[in-house]
Amino acid sequence: MDTLHTFTAAVEDAATRLDIFLSNRFPDISRSRIKTLLEDGRVLVNAKAVKAGHKLKGGDQITMSVPEPDGETPEAEDIPLDVLFDDGEVVVINKPADMAVHPGAGRATGTLVNALAGMKKPLAPTGGPLRPGIVHRLDKDTTGVLVAARTDKSYHSLVGQFKDRRTSRKYLALVWGYMKADKGTIDIAIGRDSVHRKKISTKARVKREAVTKYKVLKTFPLISLLELKLETGRTHQIRVHLAEVKHPVVGDQVYGKRDIPPALPKAAADKLKGIKRQMLHAAILGFTHPETGEWMEFSAPPPPDMAGLIAALEGASSNDK
Numbered sequence: 001m002d003t004l005h006t007f008t009a010a011v012e013d014a015a016t017r018l019d020i021f022l023s024n025r026f027p028d029i030s031r032s033r034i035k036t037l038l039e040d041g042r043v044l045v046n047a048k049a050v051k052a053g054h055k056l057k058g059g060d061q062i063t064m065s066v067p068e069p070d071g072e073t074p075e076a077e078d079i080p081l082d083v084l085f086d087d088g089e090v091v092v093i094n095k096p097a098d099m100a101v102h103p104g105a106g107r108a109t110g111t112l113v114n115a116l117a118g119m120k121k122p123l124a125p126t127g128g129p130l131r132p133g134i135v136h137r138l139d140k141d142t143t144g145v146l147v148a149a150r151t152d153k154s155y156h157s158l159v160g161q162f163k164d165r166r167t168s169r170k171y172l173a174l175v176w177g178y179m180k181a182d183k184g185t186i187d188i189a190i191g192r193d194s195v196h197r198k199k200i201s202t203k204a205r206v207k208r209e210a211v212t213k214y215k216v217l218k219t220f221p222l223i224s225l226l227e228l229k230l231e232t233g234r235t236h237q238i239r240v241h242l243a244e245v246k247h248p249v250v251g252d253q254v255y256g257k258r259d260i261p262p263a264l265p266k267a268a269a270d271k272l273k274g275i276k277r278q279m280l281h282a283a284i285l286g287f288t289h290p291e292t293g294e295w296m297e298f299s300a301p302p303p304p305d306m307a308g309l310i311a312a313l314e315g316a317s318s319n320d321k
Contacts, residue, residue, distance in 0.1 A: 003066045004113050005127045010190075011058035018045065019052035022064065024192045024206050027097075031237060037064060066128070073129055074103055079115035084145065084298050089154045089291045091133075092147050094300040097277050100139065100140045102131040116148060123148065124155035135159050136233065139233070143303045144282025157290035162233060168286035171228040172217075174250040174279040174309065175242050176258060177225055183215040186241040190234055199254065200236040202244050210234045212241045220313035222264050223250060227283075239278060250309075252278040265316030271309045279306050 005026075022034045034043075034052075041049040041294070042065045056062075080236075082094035095101075095112060102113040113131060116123055123133035127133070133148040135158040149155035161167050191204030211231035216226040224247070228238055239255045242248055248256020253276065260269050286297035302310065302316055 003126070005064045005066065006161050007062055009056045009058055009062060009250060010208075012208065013056050013060075013206070014058045016056050017052065018043065018050060018056060018062075018233055020206060021062075023197075024208075037066065042066070049163045074111070074113045074117045074132070075109055076117035076120070077114040079110070081115050081119070082300075084300065085122075085296070086119075086150075089151055090147055090149055090158070090289065091119075091121075091300050092145060092285070094281075095138055095143055095146050097141050097143050097303060097305070101137040101146070102134055104130075112146070112148075122150055124150060124152050126152045126155045136162050138282055139236065139239075139278070139280075141277035142280045142282065143300075143306070145285040145286075145298050146282065147285060147287060147298075151290075154290040158287060161287050165231065166288065168284065168297065169174040169230045169233070169282065170284040171230070171304075172281045172283045173226045173228055173238065173239060173242065174306065174313075175224050175226055175247040176222065176250060176256065177247045178219055179214065179216055179226070179245075179247060180271040184213070186212045186214065187247060188241060188244055190237065190240050192235075200234070200240045202240065208232075208234060210237050210241065212238055218314075220317050221268070222261055223268075223313055225310065238280060248279040249280050251275045252280075265312070267312040268309060268316055271305075271312045275305055275309065277305075279309065281306055 018040060019034055023031050037043055038052045045054060045060050083091065100107055100111045102111050104190050112128040113134065127134045133150060133155060134156060135149055138144060138146055147158060149158055153198045188202050188210060189207035190200050190202050190210045191207035193199040193201040194205055200299055209232055213229040213231060215227045216224055217227050230237065239249055239252055243255040260272055280304050284297060284299045286295065289296050
């Protein structure tokens with residue numbers, strides 16, 4: 001069975017090559033795979049097959065049909081999950097660190113999809129053979145609340161809610177330094193880096209709108225605790241935005257790697273030495289239940305490594321008073 005993707009080119013996509021547009025929109029599909037889909041006539045613009053170098057116009061209707069890979073289905077694995085809710089329509093998980101959401105290049109096992117398959121309950125096949133039920137993602141080392149769909153109806157409903165910004169997503173992050181204001185908005189377009197394809201950049205040639213609202217919850221020696229609300233849901237959005245305003249997420253090995261400052265209190269520094277991931281946590285997720293129409297909101301506390309660092313920082317702050 002093919003997976004059909006249908007979308008409309010935005011005004012800012014005008015003059016962008018079709019193959020570049022698709023690579024940016026589908027970072028998990030290799031450029032060679034996209035080239036093959038184009039050559040096979042599986043990508044249509046306004047119902048017509050076009051070449052890879054076709055320049056888009058705002059409003060163009062694009063469809064891409066991706067065939068199911070032969071024999072590729074996620075392996076069911078017995079991996080314990082922190083399930084917050086599961087009613088046969090949707091399943092809500094508190095995702096741990098060091099767990100990718102779905103299989104990808106060079107990674108076939110150990111993902112959230114493998115763990116969900118191990119629960120022996122159906123997942124919506126609409127998401128594709130390697131990502132059934134997946135309607136949104138968290139980075140491998142970002143923890144927190146994530147929802148997946150168990151039925152096609154729920155899949156389409158949730159995808160629509162995320163696309164139309166009808167969900168509520170709040171994150172907690174520990175960042176280096178102090179924000180200029182107690183609350184504000186970071187509105188900087190971002191896109192996939194043309195050289196380092198796994199990275200997102202504010203200086204990319206093709207960029208899309210990205211808006212993050214922040215509020216300072218607490219300040220500690222050299223570090224601040226922020227609450228962040230996503231207005232858009234771009235890849236690595238929070239991490240890139242905070243790095244761009246010179247307050248990268250603590251522990252971020254890609255966008256904000258920093259040596260531990262000598263002035264950081266010893267208890268916090270000792271905790272930080274054992275942390276090799278970004279201190280970013282999806283704390284709250286709200287959405288409308290696809291079947292009942294009820295607004296539902298789920299929350300999860302920071303995981304032990306992040307909670308331990310916060311406690312160490314709070315202890316250091318108390319000692320300074």
